[in-house]
Amino acid sequence: MLKDITLGQFFPGNTLAHRLDPRTKIILVVLYIAALFCAKYFVSYALVALVLVISVKVSGVHPKALVKGLRPIVFIICFTAILNLLYTPGEELVSFWIFTITKEGVLQAFFMVLRFTMLIMGTFLLTYTTSPISLTDGLESLLNPLKKIHVPVHELAMIMSIALRFIPTLIEETDKIMSAQKARGADFESGNLLQKAKALVPILVPLFISAFRRADELAVAMECRCYHGGGGRTKLHVLRYEARDYLVLAGFAAMLAAVLVLGHFGL
Amino acid sequence: MRPIIRVENLTHTYGVNTPFCRSAVKDVSMEIYEGEFLGIIGHTGSGKSTLIQHLNGLLQPTGGKIYLGDRDIWADPKKIRDVRFQVGLVFQYPEYQLFEETVYKDVSFGPKNMGLDGKEIDRRVRSALQFVGLGEDMLEKSPFDLSGGQKRRVAIAGVIAMEPKVLILDEPSAGLDPAGRRSLLENIREYHRKKGTTVVMVSHSMDEVAENVDRIVVLANAGIVMSGTPHEVFSHAQELMDVGLNVPQVTQVAMELKRRGVDIDPAVYTVADLRRALNDLRGGRA
Amino acid sequence: MSDIVRTENLTFAYPAEEGQTPVNALDGVSVAIREGSFVVILGHNGSGKSTLAKHMNAVLLPGGGKVYVDGMDTSDESLLLEIRRRVGMVFQNPDNQIVANVVEEDVAFGPENLGVPTEEIRRRVDGALKAVGMEEFTLHAPHHLSGGQKQRVAIAGVIAMEPKCIVMDESTAMLDPLGRREVLDTVRRLNREKGVTIVLITHHMDEAALADRVVVMDNGRVVMDGAPREILPQMAELRALGLDAPPTVELLHGLKEDGFGVPLDALDIQECAEAICRAL
Numbered sequence: 001m002l003k004d005i006t007l008g009q010f011f012p013g014n015t016l017a018h019r020l021d022p023r024t025k026i027i028l029v030v031l032y033i034a035a036l037f038c039a040k041y042f043v044s045y046a047l048v049a050l051v052l053v054i055s056v057k058v059s060g061v062h063p064k065a066l067v068k069g070l071r072p073i074v075f076i077i078c079f080t081a082i083l084n085l086l087y088t089p090g091e092e093l094v095s096f097w098i099f100t101i102t103k104e105g106v107l108q109a110f111f112m113v114l115r116f117t118m119l120i121m122g123t124f125l126l127t128y129t130t131s132p133i134s135l136t137d138g139l140e141s142l143l144n145p146l147k148k149i150h151v152p153v154h155e156l157a158m159i160m161s162i163a164l165r166f167i168p169t170l171i172e173e174t175d176k177i178m179s180a181q182k183a184r185g186a187d188f189e190s191g192n193l194l195q196k197a198k199a200l201v202p203i204l205v206p207l208f209i210s211a212f213r214r215a216d217e218l219a220v221a222m223e224c225r226c227y228h229g230g231g232g233r234t235k236l237h238v239l240r241y242e243a244r245d246y247l248v249l250a251g252f253a254a255m256l257a258a259v260l261v262l263g264h265f266g267l
Numbered sequence: 268m269r270p271i272i273r274v275e276n277l278t279h280t281y282g283v284n285t286p287f288c289r290s291a292v293k294d295v296s297m298e299i300y301e302g303e304f305l306g307i308i309g310h311t312g313s314g315k316s317t318l319i320q321h322l323n324g325l326l327q328p329t330g331g332k333i334y335l336g337d338r339d340i341w342a343d344p345k346k347i348r349d350v351r352f353q354v355g356l357v358f359q360y361p362e363y364q365l366f367e368e369t370v371y372k373d374v375s376f377g378p379k380n381m382g383l384d385g386k387e388i389d390r391r392v393r394s395a396l397q398f399v400g401l402g403e404d405m406l407e408k409s410p411f412d413l414s415g416g417q418k419r420r421v422a423i424a425g426v427i428a429m430e431p432k433v434l435i436l437d438e439p440s441a442g443l444d445p446a447g448r449r450s451l452l453e454n455i456r457e458y459h460r461k462k463g464t465t466v467v468m469v470s471h472s473m474d475e476v477a478e479n480v481d482r483i484v485v486l487a488n489a490g491i492v493m494s495g496t497p498h499e500v501f502s503h504a505q506e507l508m509d510v511g512l513n514v515p516q517v518t519q520v521a522m523e524l525k526r527r528g529v530d531i532d533p534a535v536y537t538v539a540d541l542r543r544a545l546n547d548l549r550g551g552r553a
Numbered sequence: 554m555s556d557i558v559r560t561e562n563l564t565f566a567y568p569a570e571e572g573q574t575p576v577n578a579l580d581g582v583s584v585a586i587r588e589g590s591f592v593v594i595l596g597h598n599g600s601g602k603s604t605l606a607k608h609m610n611a612v613l614l615p616g617g618g619k620v621y622v623d624g625m626d627t628s629d630e631s632l633l634l635e636i637r638r639r640v641g642m643v644f645q646n647p648d649n650q651i652v653a654n655v656v657e658e659d660v661a662f663g664p665e666n667l668g669v670p671t672e673e674i675r676r677r678v679d680g681a682l683k684a685v686g687m688e689e690f691t692l693h694a695p696h697h698l699s700g701g702q703k704q705r706v707a708i709a710g711v712i713a714m715e716p717k718c719i720v721m722d723e724s725t726a727m728l729d730p731l732g733r734r735e736v737l738d739t740v741r742r743l744n745r746e747k748g749v750t751i752v753l754i755t756h757h758m759d760e761a762a763l764a765d766r767v768v769v770m771d772n773g774r775v776v777m778d779g780a781p782r783e784i785l786p787q788m789a790e791l792r793a794l795g796l797d798a799p800p801t802v803e804l805l806h807g808l809k810e811d812g813f814g815v816p817l818d819a820l821d822i823q824e825c826a827e828a829i830c831r832a833l
Contacts, residue, residue, distance in 0.1 A: 010654060012692045132654045165654050168696045179325050180364040183356040184425060185348055185380030202376065205366035209411070214649045220612055221650035224642045225663040225710060226634050232668045236661035236678060311699060311729045415598060442726050444597040444756040446795035471729045474800065513730055516759075516800040516822065523826035529833065538800055542807040549813070549833060 010131045016244065017059035017129040022138025024245040025126055031252040032122050035259045036115050043267040044259045045114055051255050052118055052125075059129045069124040070117060077116045085109040132164035134237060141239050154230030162218070170211060177206050270298035271336065271433060271465055272322055272354070278330035279317050291317035293489040294331070299433065299467060304459050306476035306497075307469045309486030310511060315469050316359075318486065319435050322467075323354035352381050355431030359438045361422035365410040370396070370421050373410050377429040388428075395428035396421075398458045400450065416447040420454075427458065433465040434458070440475060452479060477501070477515045477536040485512065502534035517541050557623055557718045557750045558586040558609050558640065564617035564773075565604055578604040580773035581618070588717060591744045591751045593761045593781075596770035597795030605770065606722045606754045610640040623717060638667060641711030645723040647703035651695045656687065656706055659695060663714040674713075681709040684747070685739050701732025705739055712743070718750035719743070725755055737763060758799050761785060762820045769794060786817040801825040808832070 012018075020028075032051070039045050056063060070077075090104030127135065140157035147153050178188070181202045188199050279292045292314040299305055299322075309315045320326040321333055324340050324347040333340050340350045355377075358364070367373035374395055378388040396405065399420035405413075410421050419439075427434065439455065440448040456479060459466045470476050476483060476497070483500045485493040487510040493500055500507070504514040504522055514522075515536045521544075525533040531548065535541045563582040569575035578601050586592055586609075596602040607613040608620045611627040620627040622636045641663075644650045653659035657678050664674045682688045685705040695703055704724055711719055721740065725733045741763060743749045753760060761767045767784040769777035771794050777784050785791070788798040788806050798806075805815050805825065813832045819825040 010694065012655070012694065131658065133658045161654070162652065165652065168694075169648050172696075176358065177364055179320065180358045180361065181376075182325055183323060183351055183358070184377040184429065185351055186376075187348065187380065202364075202366045206364050210363055214646075217644060217646060217649035218652070221642075221644055222652060222662075224610060224612060224637055225652075225714065226637050226666040227662070228634065228666065233665050234668050234671060234674065235665055236658060236671065236674045238671050310731050444795060445758070445797035446597055449797070511731060517804065519822045520801060520804065520825050520829070523822055524829060527826060527830050529830060538803050538807060541804060542811065545808060545813070545829065545833070546811055 011061060011065070011128050012131070013060055013129065015058055015060045015129070016248075017055065017061075017125070019244070020248060021239055021241055021245045022130050022134040023142050023239060024241065024249055025130055026135075026138050026142060027249060028252050029122055029126050031249075031256050033119060035252075035256045036119055036122075038256070038259050038263055039111075039115075040263045041267050044262045045111065047255060047258060047262070049114075049118065051252070052122060055125060056121075059125060061125060061128045065128065066121045066124055070120055073116070073120065077113055080116070081109040081113050084112050133161050136161040136164075137235070137237070137239060154233075158230075166211075166214065169214075170207070173210055174203065174207055177203050268300040268303065271301040272299040273334040274298070274318075274321070274331070275334070276331035277318070277321060277328050277333065279321065279326060280329045283329070290489055292321070295486075295489075295491055296331075297484060297491060297494065299465060300482075302463055302465055303482055304456075304480045305465070305467045306480035306483045307467060307486060308471060308473065308476055308483060308512065310471055313486040314489040315486050316437065319356060319437060319467070319469060322433070322435060323356045324350040325356070348380075352377075352429050353431055354433045354435065355426040355429050357423050357426045357434070357436045357439065359441055360419075361425075362415065362418035365418060365422055365425075368409060369407050370401070370410050370413075371406040373421060374424045374428050377425055381429060391428045391430060392424075395424040398427055398454060398461075399424045400454045416443055416451070419443070420451070431464070433467065435467040435469070437469045438471070439468065440470075440472075448475070455479075471512075473507075473513045474515045474517075477518075485510075487512070497536050498534050501536050504533065555588055555624075556585040556621075557588045558584075558752070559621045560584050560605070560608065560615075560618065561621075562618035563605075563608060563615050563620060565608065565613060566616055567604075577616075577773050579608070579616075582770075582773070582775055583618075584768060584775060584778070586718070586750060586752055588750055589744075589748045590766060591741070591764045592753070592766045592768060593764035594752065594754045594768045594770060595756060595758070595761055595796060597756065600770045600795075601773040602754050602770045603722055604773075606642070606720050606752065609718075609720050609752065610637050610642050612642065634667070638714050639716055640718045640720060641714055641716040642720045642722060643704065643707050643711055643724045645726050647700055647707060647727070648696075650707050651703060651710075654694055656693050656695055656698075657682070657691045659706060660709045660713050663710055667714060677713045677715070678709075681712040682706075684712055684743060685709045686735075699732060700728045701735035704728065704732065704736045708736070708739060708743075712749075716749070718752065720752045720754070722754050723756075724753075725757060725760065733757070733760075756796065758785065758791075758797050762799065769796070771795075781820060782818045785820060805829075 035048050039048055085101060085105045086099050088102055088105035088108045090102035092100055092102055094101045136157040140153055143153045186199060186202055274295055274297045277292055277295045278290060280288065280290045282288045295318060307315050317326065321328055327341060335350055335353060365373050371392055374392045375388050378391050401420050410418055440451055443451060455466065468480060483494065483497055484491055485500060485507065492510055493503060501514055501518045504518055507514055517538055518534065518536050521531055521535050521541055522533045524531050531544055535544055560582050563579050564577055565579040566575040566577045582605060594602045594605065604613065608615060611633055614628050623639045625632045625636055627636055651659050652662050660678045660681055661674050664677050682691055685708050687702065687705050687709060695706060725736055728736060737760060740751050744751045762781050762785060764781055767779065767781050768775055769784060785798060786802050788802055791798050801819060802817065805817050805819060808815050809817065815828045815832045819828045
């Protein structure tokens with residue numbers, strides 16, 4: 001069951017979405033998120049959604065994979081939607097007990113859900129089409145100016161990329177340990193909250209020990225391959241903006257501008 | 268002999284509706300008999316891990332049935348834990364599941380989950396540790412201070428302590444050095460002999476399986492390709508090699524001798540047997 | 554030919570727990586690994602073989618004595634990168650030595666650290682993946698590969714640094730027979746075709762038969778050292794050291810006892826059968 005979590009997983013491919021410079025893609029996601037939050041009404045949302053649909057189409061990522069990524073946060077989405085639905089003042093539609101549902105509330109909840117869903121889908125699209133290493137490369141390069149104020153940008157990027165590298169390994173490991181403890185009769189489902197928390201000990205202890213062991217071994221392995229921090233490092237993939245990057249960036253900037261203009265007219 | 272576990276047309280498909288969809292086990296039927304020492308061989312990806320996780324109900328079949336005695340183990344999913352107590356499964360590299368402060372506490376985890384009383388737990392823990400060749404002086408030690416081989420033994424004891432009717436071990440000797448392997452296998456044989464309960468050992472070492480088991484089931488490509496006594500199985504040596512498995516080195520020597528025109532049974536699989544056969548041959552000739 | 558690694562009276566002890574006296578994991582080891590050779594180091598768990606391996610590229614530094622890698626003293630910290638570039642190391646657990654999420658990026662990790670120019674990295678990565686037969690997997694995610702494939706990626710990662718020697722620290726211990734064969738075939742080919750020195754730490758006796766030289770360790774000392782043909786037939790001695798003689802050797806010993814006129818040093822199946830045929 002844990003294997004179903006696709007967080008941080010990369011689907012290799014060779015589409016335009018895969019070939020774009022990771023820095024471009026990160027900026028695109030930022031522009032996209034900005035557009036989402038600036039979108040006021042149906043027309044704007046439709047425009048942003050259209051961009052999302054085209055991006056998904058171009059990336060070759062199966063829409064199902066994106067929907068699956070939503071699963072872990074369905075609860076949060078529904079919860080906020082209900083809050084919005086019930087607590088937005090405005091023109092009354094129905095009213096029962098202490099709750100009133102307003103026209104504004106319905107719209108607000110609808111846009112809320114839309115915004116969340118599209119936000120998650122957009123960012124997932126980024127991780128699906130960008131290998132974590134090039135993603136961190138992109139971030140590292142974008143944040144490079146911060147080195148001047150002594151932010152350890154390379155180290156942070158390395159930490160992130162290793163974390164991403166080990167997510168699938170640790171998930172698999174958790175699955176294995178859970179199975180092994182279940183084979184000894186461990187029960188993770190029944191009991192009250194305290195009992196359930198206690199039942200996690202047989203999983204967490206071995207998992208932590210193993211994670212520390214892995215960290216230790218990985219550190220030695222990295223040193224053996226002459227890793228000595230960011231100084232003097234070269235790259236297999238040097239980041240270079242191509243014509244396509246400028247074109248796509250321009251397109252997304254135009255989308256944001258359009259959303260802002262539409263917003264001005266309340267659309 | 269009476270079957271204790273019966274597998275009927277078992278199929279397990281992972282990741283239905285994803286790009287990674289594949290059947291790890293396909294239409295497998297087999298029986299495990301009461302009191303036997305069964306070996307399951309196959310290389311990684313042959314489906315053996317998936318198969319054994321069905322035998323104690325860790326995985327639910329996507330097709331087919333598993334019977335323990337006469338009961339379908341999934342007849343009442345709420346009682347699946349009882350199945351796990353009766354069919355003990357020791358995973359590969361089981362030492363990575365140890366978690367308690369002391370060896371004693373770790374081994375008693377299983378029996379405690381069964382709801383046994385303190386006295387019974389105590390008896391079982393001590394007896395289980397004896398089976399795996401660990402002394403009483405180990406009881407209060409932290410499992411994390413032990414050597415790799417000792418940790419493995421503690422983990423195996425943790426399953427033996429549930430006193431299961433069937434004990435399944437997945438690659439129990441993986442990663443151990445020759446002396447460690449030899450003595451652990453000796454302990455497992457001893458356990459089988461003294462307890463008289465069913466033992467299933469999964470391995471990819473032909474030599475190891477050949478020396479220990481009564482019967483072998485060979486898995487390849489998600490299905491059973493062969494089963495029988497070691498002698499029966501190794502008489503199909505060529506087919507085994509065709510699915511990418513080895514045969515014991517002794518069998519390979521015998522096959523080579525046969526090919527060179529020596530009148531010998533090519534399915535012998537232990538050094539002692541081949542030695543005897545060669546002596547007989549010379550005796551007959553002299 | 555010169556020695557790629559040479560230890561002189563090497564001793565080493567891991568820090569002991571409080572109240573206990575440290576035990577020497579290595580106790581006066583002097584070995585020299587000739588460039589271009591294929592050496593197998595055998596020993597039971599705890600014999601010191603892995604500790605010795607970790608001295609060969611300065612993962613551990615001598616407690617006493619000296620280790621020279623291609624003439625460089627490993628205790629000289631300023632030579633560290635150069636030493637590690639000359640002697641690469643592949644470890645036991647394939648999962649814990651792969652850094653990147655894509656095969657080619659992992660192989661590039663070493664050259665990137667060495668500051669190799671980009672075009673040159675590309676050439677080395679492609680060459681290294683080809684040398685281990687993993688070129689089809691260039692863009693794959695490592696965690697979807699089999700154990701043997703992961704180890705071959707790890708070997709490629711080392712080769713991309715263009716080392717003179719590769720130390721395999723029990724790199725076959727966690728693999729199934731197929732994976733082991735893949736890895737062994739790969740390192741043998743590298744040894745033969747590219748002249749890369751291979752030091753293979755193992756307790757699988759059948760792997761020892763492939764080597765030019767077998768070094769057996771016990772209690773932190775070298776107790777046997779010679780060609781496989783000299784070492785492997787010594788069944789009783791190997792057993793006493795917690796190791797096993799290959800079944801073929803065991804068979805020949807038995808037959809000799811029964812009065813067959815067989816040699817004891819036939820290591821592979823063909824040779825063994827041939828010897829028996831002649832004696833019948």
